[in-house]
Amino acid sequence: ERARRFHTSTPSLTCLCCCMSSDFSPLSLSCYLDDDPLQPVTSDETVSVGGTVILTCRVAESDNSSLQWSNTAQQTLYFGEKRALRDNRIQLHRSTPTELSITISDVQLSDEGEYTCSIFTMPVRTARATVTVLGVPGKPQISGFENAVQEGGKVTLTCTSTGSKPPAKLRWYRGDQELVGRPDVVESVPDDPTYNVSSELTLVVSRSDDNNLITCAVDHPSLAPGDKRSEQALRVLYSPVVEIQPESDLPREGEKFHLQCIGNGNPEPTSYIWEKKDGELPPLSKADGAYLRFEMLNKSDNGVYLCHADNGIGNGQGEYTLLVQDPTAMSPSSGVDHAVIGGVVAVIVFILLCLLIVLGRYLIRHKGTYLTHEAKGSDDAPDADTAIINAEGGHSGAEDKKEYFI
Incomplete structure (x- = not known):
């Protein structure tokens, strides 16, 4: 060689x-x-x-x-x-x-x-x-995906690059994952030593593919990896997934209240139907598109509520169980707050009791010392007069003797 x-x-x-x-x-x-x-x-x-x-x-x-x-x-x-x-x-x-x-x-x-x-x-x-x-290949062009595709359908994409010599290789990617397309089709250009290369990729799309990028990249000796590539965002139509969201977590009797029907689909739902499971909607409730409004809650409103959302591609259903509470009911978060406050108060009371005990023992000790000083000198005095003088501190030469009760 x-x-x-x-x-x-x-x-x-x-x-x-x-x-x-x-x-x-x-x-x-x-x-x-x-x-x-x-x-x-x-x-x-x-x-x-x-x-x-x-x-x-x-x-x-x-x-x-x-x-x-x-x-x-x-x-x-x-x-x-x-x-x-x-x-x-x-x-x-x-x-x-x-x-x-x-x-x-x-x-x-x-x-x-x-x-x-x-x-x-x-x-x-x-x-x-x-x-x-x-021959440096041109930037690849992706075609065949002008319209959105319904979930579960197939889409065929075509990638084309011109002017390469030797013929370029085309690679497909979904995100970082490489996909396998059909073998490249190579066509020579009349009166020119270059080649046009095309490749096809067929996908069965799901709702998770919506807005995913499909990339066609050119592999050629004249290019560094990733130098020339094109991207195409997938558009997938799919039926909605429905969720009912309450206005608050504590619906109380006598208050206004509403439920919101949220449909996650492509396109967005355009039709909403509300119903109560095993019964009719309460007379004081009103269906307003994606909302079900209650003017004044009553415990008779308790039950399971259903929302049906339709976007033209399909229908989705969500449900919510309504339990109306007493007007004095506190939210779980309030209960937690009261428990925390009670705990803090208990700790403070305990600390005060400990301080009172320590202070009492301190006062008792000092009272014993005072009584001992009053009787000081009486034990060694020869007579009563001398004992009184010594107790009052008049005997300057005597040694102070201290006695403490423990």
């Missing part, structure tokens, strides 16, 4: 074996030294339409002979540093005694082909480089 990409006029067996080794590169000419150091070496290049390609020709040694690049029509592009063809897209990149490199910008499909590098020795030696031009 390596030998195939490097063309020479008369490669020897020794050179061929060397070029097939893993150490060979276009920048290394050692494998030619034993054969012909003046033999030019080139490499094949691949470029996308609109890009720039560099063509490089090198020799291992120089005998002052000039290198020359020619195009696919054998027109001379550069002879050494001298431009030979008036094409501003072609510019000199590097010129040395052993190398001649040129660039071709804004490459077109017509630039594809075999380019020749020559060195004018005796005899003339040549090498060829094949330039492959990739």
Whole structure:
């Protein structure tokens, strides 16, 4: 494979074996030294339409002979540093005694082909480089889903991309999940080397597919993954799922009250029918579209209420059990609040009782100390007068003796 990409006029067996080794590169000419150091070496290049390609020709040694690049029509592009063809897209990149490199910008499909590098020795030696031009595919276009599809129905989408070379591959995705479509259909373009590619995808849709994005992405060597893609939002029609929502969680006797019928469908429901299970609607109730209104609740209004919602695609039903409470009934949240308040009050009372107990013990201790001080000195006094003086603190030389009750 390596030998195939490097063309020479008369490669020897020794050179061929060397070029097939893993150490060979276009920048290394050692494998030619034993054969012909003046033999030019080139490499094949691949470029996308609109890009720039560099063509490089090198020799291992120089005998002052000039290198020359020619195009696919054998027109001379550069002879050494001298431009030979008036094409501003072609510019000199590097010129040395052993190398001649040129660039071709804004490459077109017509630039594809075999380019020749020559060195004018005796005899003339040549090498060829094949330039492959990739046709960049156009942005994919999705068709076949102009109208919404009913739940459970099928939809077929077609994705088309033009101008690719080689033919592009088309991939389908629903969100991040890749889907499998039919094999791509490839059509060649008359008088053009590019291809048009199309792919079909058939889906059975459900209500969960509504507003989901279906993506068609182009896979091609000229593009980075995800560079070119198109998205199509699915539109699915489905019958409503019905839920009845009460005005409050605590319907109390004597108050106004209403129920709301909520239908989740596509399209939105346009028709609502209210009824009471196992009976007729109360005389003080009024059906008003999606609402059932009660002017004044009564315990006779208790029961199961049904709402039927229709959106033209299908019908859905929801139900709600009404239990009218006494006028003094408190909501569950109020009960929780009262329980919290009661708990806080109990904690405060407990703390106050603890403080009273501690304060009582403190006062008792200090009262005992006071009584002990009144009798201080009477035990050691020789007579009653001395004992009274000592108790009043008149005996300054006596040692204070303290006694505490614990």
